[in-house]
Amino acid sequence: MKTTRRAFIGTSVAAGGLALIGPGAVRAQEAAADPAPEQKLKVAHVGVGGKGSSDTLDLANGNLTQALCDIDRRTLDKMAAELRERGQSDFRLYTDYREMFEKEKDLDAVTISTPDHNHAPAALLAMEQDIAVFVQKPFAHTIYECRLMTTMARQRGLASQMGNQGNSNSRLREAVEVLHAGTIGKVRELHVWTNRPVWPQGMDRPAGEDQIPDYLDWEAFIGPAPMRPYKGDRTYHDFNWRGWIDFGCGAIGDMACHTLNMPSWGLELGYPTSFWLEDSSELKTEAFPHWTIVRYEFPERVSKVTGETLPALSMTWYDGNDEHMHRPPADLFPDGNVPRTGSLMIGDAGVMVSPGDYGTDYILFPEDKFAEFEAPERTIPRTSGHMSEFVNAVKGGPAALSNFEIAGFLSEVVLVGCLALHTDKKVEWDGPNMRAVNAPELAPYIDKAYRAGWELPGRDILAI
Template sequence: MTSKTNRRRFIGQSAALTAGVGYFAGTSVAQEESTSALNSLSAACIGVGGKGGSDTSHIANQGVNIAALCDVDRDTLAKKGREFADAEQFDDFREMLDKMGDKVDIVTCSTPDHTHAAACVKAMNMGKHIYCQKPMTWSIREARLMRETAEKTGVITQMGNQGSSEDGLREAVEVIQSGAIGDVSEIHIFSNRPVWPQGGGRPAGEDPVPDSLNWDAWIGPAPMRPFVKGAYHSFNWRGWVDFGTGALGDMACHTTNMPVKALHLWDPVAVTAVKNPGIVEGEQYPGSSSLMFEFPEREGADGKTLPPCKFYWYDGGNLPPENIISQLPASFQKRVQAQRDGGRKQSGAIIVGSK
């Protein structure tokens, strides 16, 4: 891939080169192997290090045959290959899908955010069921493209947001929707992210690309840039605009999911950067931010009108104001104070109701 290949062309090429999915998160299935519907299915797994490594192992534990593994880092690929010795190995998902397309039913995608749509749209257009790690895509347009492609092809899909499949979140939604805490006027979500570098510019210089790394495939649909050791691959990509979606994209799908579902917070009428130094040189998300989303009256789950409310997001060490923190249990206030004293950053979700 050359530096002239733009994002739209890469995704277009990926698309044109052309169940039991609910258990991909690794939930235990109490079935004998001989009776599991998953035993007859095969999967190709894209991105098999870190979370991708556990995603691959989880579906294998449910009886899915792992037919192919793909990772741009051949060291990572070789390590996972020792677990699945019969799986064919690739360092470019396009090559893998072209070769293995008629041999697999399921494709998992656990890559950096910027390649989710490119990989999944191609796979869906080949009729493959998809398990894609969160956040679903790098951009809103790509999320719409993914949804449209899933509807067009009729495949089964799931995003890797495991907490949404657990009882705790669902019970909390029911408690709020029952009216137990009254009308909600404010939501405050604070995150311990980022835990990677943010707030700087692009590093100077260039390092040799390791022999084990397919840098072109890692860059994928993003504009080409020099390889710099430790700057992007294999973990710090989340802070870069071209590859990740920052603290909000990484964690909001977990920590805001409960109040969003409970209170139908889909369409804000205004978003304000309360405290945000902005994207640095068009390259990297800010080191910290505080955002406010304003929601109007809207219809709730039971058809009743929900009152307007404000939704606050804090990252990079920012916290809700003291009048909100002071309402927390004493044990959690102690943890917040420890953060203020220089300790580990905390995460939390506070829903303020009239009761």
């Protein structure tokens, strides 16, 4: 019934003069004051604070919110009030997404913007009900979860999108086209870095236990992770969960889905063949370190865009905040200016620097060579927005360009960097089979254990 309803939405929108085939259609749809009821998606939202606030409001705009879910009742009540002010009121409130998906049986799409460790369990429950999913970066908590989410979305033919919003920026897509065109020649060296974390890392678990506030569903916050005592002072909730291995993916997981995205797309990186932890601050059992430097090696590969052979490439990832900042050496930059966060691609015919978090700008060097540079012909469609691209896909339009086939793969490459923290070896990586060839000790981090009652749905479709 749900698939039929979505097909009707797509058909009725197209019949009304909106051909859902490109950004012009999206802009026309967004310009409508209030889409007809039959053109509105029935949507729900899991995690409605922080980045989840904008995700919720973006998808709720022009659609019908059926349910909100958040482990913090203060956050839940705040978002409910905001939606009511915007004219929506016929929705239910939950603190446990398992209960929400059990009771809400007529959803078309959902946003998932929880701590990282709850992304995959929530997304897979949704997809088992044929609900299209928009999930925040870093997509999932383990490499196996990434592969399973990608596999389920493919098998069920579901629209999907990851929340690395820079991916929909026209300037980012132009940078990708510049790299595809061979503007800076063959690239053999890549550097990517961030000024994160801006949350605590490098700590031990605090002793003792505090009383759980009456507004907090601690059971649902912990979800599939091992149970631990609640501690106040924002030890875990809110925001600071990012630095804890059980809940987050550290600075590399939080930011590389942004900063690595454009270079990965433009250079067609594929799976690395090896990786290792080059250096870091003190490693802790339960938290990510203050800073890390991780090396990746990517093999020679054939471009799917041009058919040319692309050379093997070495990538270095750096993270650390202002107190522990680690970045590429200044002498690698033609103008000596090292942005606080960004990426650097060194080719045999030029250099590209992309300053900032999201890959949405680029500078070409040497300056005299590229003084009169004109961007190549467009080969990648442009869009009016990241959520619009997702909504368009749900309604039968083209696949969003951070759909799970693309985002899941990128996130697997990102999470390899997290694996490097758990071994002192240079790891031989078999990406297609999710296997650390010479480091079996990494198996529990590639696919982890889940707490009883919070098991990972859908395991029967993907063996490891």
